[in-house]
């Protein structure tokens with residue numbers, strides 16, 4: 540089932556939580572909505588679900604209007620961070636719940652319910668926990684039950700809101716891999732809300748980066764990391780080193796001294812030169828666009844980073860650069876800073 544979000548705007552009194560958002564989600568795709576707190580991810584998910592309605596715009600499922608359909612008619616499954624399971628029901632009964640409440644022609648005979656529940660418990664690898672109650676499960680096991688319960692109704696769309704948010708890092712990682720694997724087995728269009736970039740980049744076919752109620756970029760995980768469309772996306776995904784400069788006629792200057800870096804297509808005026816720390820290397824002073832003093836050196840396992848203070852920036856500015864472990868360097872040394880891969884954005888944007 541494909542999903543189209545067309546010009547969706549949502550206001551809470553005077554606050555605009557979603558501002559003319561447009562997005563096409565392919566059938567069977569796993570898409571992640573990624574952004575900082577308050578960027579509108581959950582609001583968009585709730586609108587897709589039918590738990591909330593936009594002030595303007597359309598939501599289409601396979602080209603058909605979804606806004607006029609109730610949650611139930613939309614045939615969506617949900618897994619939330621704290622989607623409480625029914626405490627008084629066993630794991631088996633929790634998963635069977637959505638099938639038992641069906642009425643009329645879609646009601647299944649008991650034998651068929653049993654078959655389906657066992658199939659789902661197998662799928663999420665918790666068949667051995669069928670008789671337990673939620674209080675007797677770990678957080679990770681509970682989320683597997685929540686997922687089996689969401690899948691019981693054979694939804695066309697699966698909505699996941701920070702499903703692993705309450706779990707510790709190791710379990711999160713394990714469930715993340717497992718969810719990706721599961722998604723390959725079950726034909727469902729999935730929308731995952733997360734503020735965890737690692738989760739989004741590892742799990743999703745495509746990532747939608749949101750900021751302040753707008754979509755900043757939609758792309759493959761590699762694309763949003765390697766080719767951020769805006770300074771916001773660069774800052775939000777991965778680590779960023781921000782170097783100062785001024786764009787003039789497609790070239791960059793610092794205090795009128797040409798930096799020898801390219802700013803094609805960037806409007807004249809203050810600019811931000813953004814790079815990843817591993818893309819900024821230390822060079823002999825005078826041979827690189829920037830120079831400064833090493834303030835500190837830090838080693839984390841195989842990585843060594845230097846904090847370098849750039850004085851020519853006006854206000855002293857401290858940036859981080861990567862230093863190979865075998866490069867001779869001392870605190871207090873004067874060094875050059877060479878960004879060998881970088882993106883330039885107008886600082887006015």
Ligand SMILES: Nc1ncnc2c1ncn2[C@@H]1O[C@H](COP(=O)(O)OP(=O)(O)OP(=O)(O)O)[C@@H](O)[C@H]1O
Nearest residue numbers: 551554556574575576577578579580581582583734
């Ligand atoms: N019912 C509401 N009434 C008023 N404001 C709301 C309501 N729901 C959400 N908002 C506001 O809309 C904005 C977007 O909220 P939303 O929950 O969609 O963000 P989010 O990106 O999911 O954030 P988080 O990662 O913290 O869950 C926030 O500023 C929030 O305070």
